[in-house]
Amino acid sequence: MPSANTEPLTPESIRAVAEEWYVALDRHIPLEETFPFLVDDGLEMRFPEGTSRGHAGFAEWYKAVTHRFFDEEHTVTKVEAVIEGDRATVQVLVNWQARIWDAPAAKSAWLGFDADQTWVVVAGADGPQIKTYIVNGLEPMPGSAAL
Template structure:
């Protein structure tokens, strides 16, 4: 007897955009890991940030726990989500405006960062049919005038 293979509909642009918007909202509020991990592939995840390339849940958790202790007053504004859908997978161009503050002891003031981040995502459906990020690459940043640089 063969097991039934679950089939899911092709990815839709609206659900990919919803994933991006929810992702950035959760980053803004420093959501707990239990809310972020279901948005990421549980196998084969690669995330390329300016300061590190991380793999899997453990790699993401290490990166995330570091950045939420550095940056505060974060605000992500999604500007572009352009998927190229191929059935159950998609390559996605994402541009997000990011603003955040950081304080480094013993400084008298915090630093303010503001920039557009040009990103490339790859997304797919997981075994339960949810859309998840499988690869996340920050290609570069265009800083606002007066912004501190990373």
């Protein structure tokens, strides 16, 4: 059961936070504005390039990706939550397209992937917060450059 200082989890609030999260990533919002989406204590984020923990670990990953990828566009295609009180396990499918430039290439390259993810979200004072974020797999779209 959610505590008195948290908003109850609903399928709608979880989908909304997933969509807001990807809008934030697409816009490369300032790092400190990402923290309300994430718990700090116990945060674990598993990406293909490694695992980060807590806000400090996330900050390192965020700096790296916001300096590497541009013209990003995430499209959420599925958010399916199993809610158990103040915690939910969520399957998230998202299409991610971006551009990347690796020096000394003459041009940038297009990236397109369908990402299968599993999140654990918990009830927070202002809505769901991500506690665990696992990228289960990335399926390249036809014509995508390799990561």
